[in-house]
Amino acid sequence: MAKSPVLTPRAEDFPRWYQELVNKAELAENGPVRGTMVIRPYGYGIWERMQADMDARIKRTGVQNAYFPLLIPQSYMTKEAEHVEGFSPELAVVTHGGGKELEEPAVVRPTSETIINDYFAKWVQSYRDLPLLINQWANVVRWEMRPRLFLRTSEFLWQEGHTAHATFDQARDFAARIHRDVYQDFMTEVLAIDVVPGRKTARERFSGALNTLTLEAMMGDGKALQMATSHELGQNFSRAFGTRFLTREGTREHAWQTSWGSTTRMVGAMVMAHGDDDGLRLPPRLAPVQVVVLVVKGEDAVLSRARALAEDLSTAGLRVRIDDRTDVPFGRRAVDWELKGVPVRVEIGPRDLAGEAPGGGGTATLVRRVPRTKEQVPLATLATALPGLLEDDQALLLHQTRERRELRTENVRTIGEAVEAATTGGWARLPWSALGPEGETALAEHAVTVRCLVAEDGAVPRTEDEPGTVALVARAY
Numbered sequence: 001m002a003k004s005p006v007l008t009p010r011a012e013d014f015p016r017w018y019q020e021l022v023n024k025a026e027l028a029e030n031g032p033v034r035g036t037m038v039i040r041p042y043g044y045g046i047w048e049r050m051q052a053d054m055d056a057r058i059k060r061t062g063v064q065n066a067y068f069p070l071l072i073p074q075s076y077m078t079k080e081a082e083h084v085e086g087f088s089p090e091l092a093v094v095t096h097g098g099g100k101e102l103e104e105p106a107v108v109r110p111t112s113e114t115i116i117n118d119y120f121a122k123w124v125q126s127y128r129d130l131p132l133l134i135n136q137w138a139n140v141v142r143w144e145m146r147p148r149l150f151l152r153t154s155e156f157l158w159q160e161g162h163t164a165h166a167t168f169d170q171a172r173d174f175a176a177r178i179h180r181d182v183y184q185d186f187m188t189e190v191l192a193i194d195v196v197p198g199r200k201t202a203r204e205r206f207s208g209a210l211n212t213l214t215l216e217a218m219m220g221d222g223k224a225l226q227m228a229t230s231h232e233l234g235q236n237f238s239r240a241f242g243t244r245f246l247t248r249e250g251t252r253e254h255a256w257q258t259s260w261g262s263t264t265r266m267v268g269a270m271v272m273a274h275g276d277d278d279g280l281r282l283p284p285r286l287a288p289v290q291v292v293v294l295v296v297k298g299e300d301a302v303l304s305r306a307r308a309l310a311e312d313l314s315t316a317g318l319r320v321r322i323d324d325r326t327d328v329p330f331g332r333r334a335v336d337w338e339l340k341g342v343p344v345r346v347e348i349g350p351r352d353l354a355g356e357a358p359g360g361g362g363t364a365t366l367v368r369r370v371p372r373t374k375e376q377v378p379l380a381t382l383a384t385a386l387p388g389l390l391e392d393d394q395a396l397l398l399h400q401t402r403e404r405r406e407l408r409t410e411n412v413r414t415i416g417e418a419v420e421a422a423t424t425g426g427w428a429r430l431p432w433s434a435l436g437p438e439g440e441t442a443l444a445e446h447a448v449t450v451r452c453l454v455a456e457d458g459a460v461p462r463t464e465d466e467p468g469t470v471a472l473v474a475r476a477y
Helices: 014-024 041-060 079-089 111-125 168-189 235-241 267-276 300-315 332-338 351-356 379-407 413-422 436-442
Strands: 027-031 038-039 071-073 093-097 099-106 132-141 155-165 196-198 211-218 224-234 244-247 252-254 254-263 291-293 320-323 344-348 364-369 374-376 409-411 429-430 449-455 469-474
Touching: 014 099, 038 155, 041 132, 041 155, 041 168, 041 267, 071 252, 093 132, 099 155, 099 291, 099 374, 111 132, 111 155, 111 254, 155 168, 168 196, 168 211, 168 224, 168 254, 168 351, 211 267, 211 449, 211 469, 267 379, 291 300, 291 332, 291 449, 300 320, 300 344, 300 351, 300 379, 320 364, 332 344, 344 351, 344 379, 351 364, 364 379, 374 379, 379 409, 413 429, 413 436, 413 469, 436 449
Parallel strands: 291 320, 291 344, 409 429
Antiparallel strands: 027 038, 071 099, 093 099, 132 155, 155 254, 196 211, 196 449, 211 224, 224 254, 244 252, 344 364, 364 374, 429 469, 449 469
């Protein structure tokens, strides 16, 4: 009799497959308050690696980290009208503290434009104070009606950058730089996820922004996921909070600003973009554990050789773990590591050490998670061979996500064709001139949205009305 699958097959029920995988791979669980999550050590280890790489990229642009309060006076949220209108349905408000009703309710941070601008107004006095480039790593709360672990939770972790500049051009260029050099590069080079850079429509852009740049990725079921955004805020917040500076010419001007952010949603994206019916497939550059050395039987010679191999692989710069839990059945351990998506398993048993290999020293079974290959290899070659194989697997994951998007994206001419493509598990591209704001409203009636606007050559349009602009249309998470 065939064994029952560890996970619900993706083709049968993709949302259920996702929830089971997040749980069984020990990434996260639901918290006690609806919409919250507990990120388990393995899941948090993935987030830590994302955070470290992103933080280094952000700092290379000249940005410094800071921290601002979790609780924001409610009156701050009303200073920029469009901003408060966009966030009002998601706000969590504290009305009591210390057993007493607060004189002014406090909003639990949904984003920090308001409180950061209150301090920018104090810190910016002259053109010499610009550009002011700040980032913070924090948690935020946006009350979510339909929560799903990592993808949509009432509380999530993120970084949010906020900058002030002397001119419109400087602010616009910095928002584009973050969009391109930090977010897009990280997602392709580290997450191995093909993304489409584009411009949000007026309907979809961030509340209070002049322009929102986005990166959209296709998940395994053909739906789109917004990966990160970078916003040109213009002078909207500097006018609301009085952030002005003395120019070189002696006049006083309002600063031009940006904000930009990425979240723990990227963990969910990595699951849905790369996972298969057997579990995760972690990009090798991201994986907290790149190689697990799996001891088949706990004999002294096997344990000694496994530990020596792990040391050799660590010296070669790889992140390695030994699994010598021989009191747990081998098959169960192998399945667990498949679920967790570790890129490489090296399985060593007594027969391997007795096997013939060029130069002597025995062999091992090398199992690569991404291409799903298994072969016998000489132990002596692993330290030199594995770094290159891991890079091959990294490139393969990126290729697969790009190929999926290209195969499942249709060029169409009408709204009806766009809806059909999006509702049958794909994306559609159609001229923005054939859609426009009215057509965008019609799409929404079918739970289909314009994910972003792109130029015909794939560039990001400077304006919505730029000739040749194409709308990328899909169902989305």
